[in-house]
Amino acid sequence: MIQLSLIGIGTGNPEHLTLQAIRALNAADLVLIPRKGADKADLAGLRRTICAEVLTNPATRLAEFDLPVRAETGDYRGRVDDWHDAIAACWETSIRDGLGTQGRVALLIWGDPSLYDSSLRIAARVARSLPLEVSVVPGITSMQALAAAHAIALNEIGAPFLVTTGRQIRDHGWPPGVDTLVVMLDGACAFQTLDPSGVTIWWGAYVGMAEEVVLSGPLAEAGPRILALRDSERERHGWIMDIYVLKRGL
Template structure:
């Protein structure tokens, strides 16, 4: 039977790759890479650096074009569902055509496969279709959230208090009730500016763990404009942005 490994490779620094992940990498015959185009070539380059540094056996790398997601439609959930379906089509064909019975293939996932990543859902979708048979295993990785709080030398939670992980889209609806510590991911619209009138600190980071790493922290009302400007400049320079932040309400 074919075997698929979904390997978390950390948040950007090749040193974030765990010993378990290194062992898994050295079981792989074929690595599958979804190419996001020249704009995000940096991501592919980091994956290749990880392979060069940690893999000491023969392997193949097979690339396929990552389908584009419609970011203009207000029907967000439907757009994501359609994008995942088309991604599953691509991945299913890769597994069918490029991996022989008895071989091991792998998808390398930025951060950890369990946190804001579609790979596990796509793998389950492919299995449910019944068109190709395989077993799979998940290798955890260091998330951007862990890397962020480590870089800022702070903790993710405070004693006896919950932490919520949400999106910029949800934060735009208001600071979550009953929570003082909120991690925000996938914020395309600087939703943190909406809490600038509250007593909230922000720990923000972009490209965490990479040579392009950017970090800003402080009261939101003092640093919001700086983050907005820094974020815009970085996006203009690189063509893409990958950032996250922790909001902490003072008590």
């Protein structure tokens, strides 16, 4: 039996790791590290740094693999399914090469596997051909790190908030029934498609990391500043991971 631990590692800050995560890493025989291409080499580097800081078990080995790239054209759901199939094949090959069909393997997951992450779905694909037992170690999410960076509470008293994606905002506008949105996976800054009247934004990139940048204010004023800062940060680092909160009626 392969025991696979999906370990939430927060947003790239080794101090975000829980004691449970550190124990799970040191219990692993093999830690898989995905490489996402030269423009995102920092992401693999951060995983290596985390391992170097917390691994004390000399028997734990690291194995790197190149992460497949998702197709840019065609049906969205079909593209995602094909991409997940390709990633599952990479996981299976790395596990078989490193452990055979028995042992403990760990994958370091940005944030937490429960929130806009597909590692559990990919693991289910691997389990079709490998004897796999999956466990999850929860981690700090970028949503929590953003709220902490701005020292804000996500919800108003007795009120709900919605976690959604830039694609949903762009295609369907502001969802009915909520006044607070947490927007993730937004490479096109969908807040530009909304009426900014009465809306406040709290934005952050690389939250929790040494490179963290944050900006907030009325959307009409802060939106253009965020766009400019986002472009400059992407140019400087070669990649960007950002998230924001929108509230209306404050």
